[in-house]
Structures are given as structure tokens and as C-alpha cells.
Amino acid sequence: MPTSREATPRARARRDAAPPAAPDAATGGPLVEVRRSRRRSRTVSAWREDGRTVVAIPARFTRAQEREWVGRMVERLAAQERRRRPSDAQLAARATELSRRYLGGRAVPTSVRWSTNQGRRWGSCTPSEGTIRISDRVRGMPRWVLDYVLLHELTHLLQPGHGEAFWAELEAYPHTQRARGFLEGCAFARDGADGPRDDGDDEPSDDPAVTDEVGAGPDA
Numbered sequence: 001m002p003t004s005r006e007a008t009p010r011a012r013a014r015r016d017a018a019p020p021a022a023p024d025a026a027t028g029g030p031l032v033e034v035r036r037s038r039r040r041s042r043t044v045s046a047w048r049e050d051g052r053t054v055v056a057i058p059a060r061f062t063r064a065q066e067r068e069w070v071g072r073m074v075e076r077l078a079a080q081e082r083r084r085r086p087s088d089a090q091l092a093a094r095a096t097e098l099s100r101r102y103l104g105g106r107a108v109p110t111s112v113r114w115s116t117n118q119g120r121r122w123g124s125c126t127p128s129e130g131t132i133r134i135s136d137r138v139r140g141m142p143r144w145v146l147d148y149v150l151l152h153e154l155t156h157l158l159q160p161g162h163g164e165a166f167w168a169e170l171e172a173y174p175h176t177q178r179a180r181g182f183l184e185g186c187a188f189a190r191d192g193a194d195g196p197r198d199d200g201d202d203e204p205s206d207d208p209a210v211t212d213e214v215g216a217g218p219d220a
């Protein structure tokens with residue numbers, strides 16, 4: 001694959017130095033940095049770091065193996081990110097599927113969109129209009145977290161508050177508690193110990209148009 005062939009020789013030449021985070025001129029894509037590790041015997045890992053793509057490989061790999069694995073891992077990473085960053089249309093389709101699977105298809109939003117102005121909230125729902133907005137910050141989070149935020153907002157089309165009936169609707173989804181913990185951890189990392197908590201007893205918003213917020217708190 002072109003990305004790895006272009007990037008590999010240069011990455012090798014300076015693998016012990018701190019490489020500059022410049023874009024890869026040959027591909028226009030992010031620069032690929034290869035890190036050889038003696039501690040690795042069989043595992044290959046790839047991740048994004050400061051605008052670069054880092055691929056960690058065992059020190060014993062040949063140049064051919066390096067080329068093969070860098071190409072494979074760059075493509076795998078890109079595929080993973082495509083899965084984790086669905087479009088508005090994919091978001092709406094996912095909401096429909098989740099409503100069907102966990103809410104008997106009873107929650108039918110008029111629109112489901114990504115939003116960049118959700119403030120500290122992870123999502124919001126306006127039941128009177130049937131609209132759901134999901135914070136752009138949820139994009140890139142694991143699928144089961146996004147699914148929880150979608151289901152939370154879908155459930156508000158059926159239950160406006162956060163009473164027992166609300167949480168009973170979410171019991172069918174197996175990752176509810178885990179996802180709430182994940183989001184609480186994200187809020188903690190952002191706001192620190194003094195930040196809002198997820199204690200699940202938030203009041204509806206004063207703004208009559210917005211009855212819910214899956215936010216940094218009190219309801220995350």
C-alpha cells in the first residue's frame with residue numbers, strides 16, 4: 001500500500017530520534033512512524049499520536065515484514081476510525097436500529113444529528129419536536145458508548161424524566177452501567193474531582209424546549 005511504502009524508509013532512518021509531526025508529503029496523509037521493540041515478540045500495534053500514525057513492531061521483523069505490517073495496520077486503523085465516526089445518516093440509521101432492538105420500535109425520532117454546541121452534555125432530546133442531537137465529542141468513542149447515548153435520548157421520547165420508568169426502559173441494553181461509568185470517567189478527566197457527578201437524578205432543563213441532557217452531570 002502506498003502509504004506504508006512511502007513512509008517506511010524515512011521512518012526507519014530516524015526511528016531513534018523524535019520525528020517531526022509533519023504531514024506525509026507523498027500521500028498527504030499522516031506521517032507513519034515505525035517503532036521497533038525488543039520487548040515485542042509477536043504483537044504489532046498501531047495508534048495515532050500527535051498527528052502521526054505510530055506502528056510498533058517486534059525488533060526482529062525484516063524490512064519486508066515491516067512493509068507488510070505497516071500497510072496492514074494503517075488500513076486497519078483507518079477502517080476502525082470509519083466505523084467509529086458515522087455520518088448523520090448513519091447515526092439516524094443506528095438510532096432506528098437501536099429503537100427496534102431495545103425499545104420495540106416505539107421511539108421514532110424526526111431527526112438524529114451530530115452537534116458541536118452541546119456544551120457539557122453528551123446529547124439532548126426535544127420530545128415536542130422529536131429531535132435528538134449527539135455531541136461531536138461522542139464521535140470516536142467506543143460503539144457501545146455511542147449506542148448508550150443514543151438509547152438514552154431515544155428513551156426520552158417515551159419518558160421525559162429520569163425516574164424508575166426511564167431506567168427500566170434502558171435495562172434491556174446490556175452496557176448501560178458500563179457506558180455511564182465510561183462517560184463519568186471522561187467527565188472526570190475533563191473537569192476533575194470537583195466536576196459534576198453522574199448520580200442519575202438530574203432535573204429536566206429549565207429550557208422547556210430541552211428536557212434532557214446526557215451530560216457531564218448530574219446525569220451522564
Ligand SMILES: [Zn+2]
Nearest residue numbers: 212213214219
Ligand atoms: Zn436523560
